Amino acid sequence: MPHAVTHILIALILFDFWRDHIVKNKKKFPIxxxxxxxxxxxxxxxxxxxxxxxxxxxxxxxQVHRTFSHTLFAPALFVLLGFLVIxxxxxxxxxxxxxxxxxxxxxAAGIAIHLLLDATISGFIMPFYPLNNFGLGLxxxxxxxxxxxxxxxxxxxxxxxxxxxxxxxxxxxxxxxx
Numbered sequence: 001m002p003h004a005v006t007h008i009l010i011a012l013i014l015f016d017f018w019r020d021h022i023v024k025n026k027k028k029f030p031i032x033x034x035x036x037x038x039x040x041x042x043x044x045x046x047x048x049x050x051x052x053x054x055x056x057x058x059x060x061x062x063q064v065h066r067t068f069s070h071t072l073f074a075p076a077l078f079v080l081l082g083f084l085v086i087x088x089x090x091x092x093x094x095x096x097x098x099x100x101x102x103x104x105x106x107x108a109a110g111i112a113i114h115l116l117l118d119a120t121i122s123g124f125i126m127p128f129y130p131l132n133n134f135g136l137g138l139x140x141x142x143x144x145x146x147x148x149x150x151x152x153x154x155x156x157x158x159x160x161x162x163x164x165x166x167x168x169x170x171x172x173x174x175x176x177x178x
Contacts, residue, residue, distance in 0.1 A: 001045075001065075001066075001118055001121075001122050001123060001153075002117045002118065002121045002122060002153060002156065003153050003154065003156075003157050004042055004045065005157040005160065005161055006117065006121075006153070006156055006157050006160055007041045007042045007045065007113075007114050007117060008038045008039070008041050008042050009038070009157075009160045009161065009164050010041065010113060010117060010160070011037050011038045011040065011041025011042075011109075011110045011113045011114070012034060012035075012037065012038035012041070012164070013160075013164065013167075014037075014113060015033065015034040015037035015038065015106070015109075015110075016034050019031070019033070019034055020171075029102075030096050030098065032096050032098055033098065033102060033103070033106050036103055036106050036107065036110070037106045037107075037109060037110040037113075038110070039110070040106060040107040040108075040109070040110025040111055040114075041110040041111075041113050041114050042114065043069070043074075043107070043110065043111055043114065044069040044070050044074060044111055044114045044115065044118075045065075045069075045114070046069065047064055047065050047066070047067065047068065047069040047070070048061070048064075048065055050064055051064040051065060066118065066123070066124075066125055066126065067126065067129050067130070068129065068130070070114075070115060070118060070125045070126065070129070071115075071125070071126065071127055071128060071129050072115070072127045072128065073128075074111050074115075075108040075109070075111040075112040075115070076108070077108075078104045078105070078107045078108035078111065079104070079105065079108045081104040082101045082102070082103075082104035082105040082108065083101070085100045085101040085104060086101045115127070118137070119136050119137040119138065120137070120138050120140060121138075121139075121140050121141055121153075121156075122137075122139060122140070122141045122142065122153065123137055123139055123142075124136055124137025124139065125137060141153060
């Protein structure tokens with residue numbers, strides 16, 4: 001399983017790319033959506049906290065983690081909520097006038113990014129659990145030699161973090177804040 005930093009940073013990077021190079025309108029896609037998407041990239045792993053709550057009942061981590069929150073139903077739920085809110089024509093939220101429908105769509109995309117990372121990098125997901133226990137995944141880290149597999153995920157976190165900080169310095173001059 002990719003670590004938290006990888007889940008957050010990959011989602012942040014993809015949403016930031018979307019904002020800067022696809023939408024190209026910072027008023028239509030404020031930076032707050034990028035932040036929400038980054039946080040949503042970690043949401044499926046909240047099932048680890050559920051495990052902590054229920055571990056005294058005899059549940060194992062493998063019985064809880066990558067089950068309900070790691071299915072295609074999770075992002076689909078937020079897409080559905082987004083479309084329902086569009087129908088209701090909800091007002092914009094906060095001083096930045098974020099659209100509730102867009103928040104739900106960004107959360108859905110963040111969760112989908114998480115699922116894609118888990119299925120690609122390490123292990124597998126069960127996209128239709130509990131209806132089907134079919135597992136889907138490439139498990140790229142598992143294909144590495146044993147000497148590299150243990151350090152691959154922490155190294156990926158470190159590389160992504162350094163690249164993200166370099167990007168932020170070049171584009172947003174974050175050193176001005178220190």
